Amino acid sequence: MQPFTTHKGKVAVLNRTNVDTDQIIPKQFLKRIEKTGYGRFAFFDWRYLPDGSENPDFELNQEKSKGATILLAGENFGCGSSREHAPWALSDYGFKAILAPSYADIFHQNCLKNGLLPITLEQTVLDLIREKSNEEGFELTVNLEKQEITDHNGLVQTFDVDPYWKDMLLHGKDEIDLTLHYDNQIKHYEETRRASFL
Numbered sequence: 001m002q003p004f005t006t007h008k009g010k011v012a013v014l015n016r017t018n019v020d021t022d023q024i025i026p027k028q029f030l031k032r033i034e035k036t037g038y039g040r041f042a043f044f045d046w047r048y049l050p051d052g053s054e055n056p057d058f059e060l061n062q063e064k065s066k067g068a069t070i071l072l073a074g075e076n077f078g079c080g081s082s083r084e085h086a087p088w089a090l091s092d093y094g095f096k097a098i099l100a101p102s103y104a105d106i107f108h109q110n111c112l113k114n115g116l117l118p119i120t121l122e123q124t125v126l127d128l129i130r131e132k133s134n135e136e137g138f139e140l141t142v143n144l145e146k147q148e149i150t151d152h153n154g155l156v157q158t159f160d161v162d163p164y165w166k167d168m169l170l171h172g173k174d175e176i177d178l179t180l181h182y183d184n185q186i187k188h189y190e191e192t193r194r195a196s197f198l
Contacts, residue, residue, distance in 0.1 A: 020080030078107025
């Protein structure tokens with residue numbers, strides 16, 4: 001994974017509650033084993049019309065949302081099945097962070113395990129950011145080290161993140177990397193265990 005330290009980007013607003021993982025990445029696209037290639041299928045049923053053209057009424061298809069790398073979502077984002085493909089699709093689409101009042105627990109963990117930062121904020125703060133996102137050129141800066149979200153107009157909003165996952169994201173590590181960190185200890189254990197049975 002790539003380290004997440006500071007990210008500055010445009011905000012896209014998906015002001016819908018209870019967006020489940022089948023809406024984020026529909027089941028018919030879960031045929032790949034790689035983590036890449038899912039971005040074009042993200043929000044497929046909302047994003048495209050039956051003829052395959054973009055749905056102009058879908059929030060993320062509107063011009064103000066094009067190129068956004070921060071997603072502002074509604075309550076209980078990522079509910080439904082536990083498919084890890086959902087954060088894969090969001091990352092492949094281009095999102096680096098999500099702002100929402102609440103998340104489904106498994107989705108939240110899957111995001112962290114895949115380098116996508118889910119930030120929980122009060123609804124009043126999200127409403128302020130949503131309003132600001134209509135301004136021309138509006139961007140947010142997410143600083144994971146300081147645990148702060150800022151903009152160029154003086155917004156400073158802190159957020160909480162588990163220290164374990166903060167360290168993992170800052171260093172671009174996943175749980176396989178963490179296991180490999182103990183490679184020598186694992187080898188030593190295997191050798192001593194094998195010797196005990198000889």
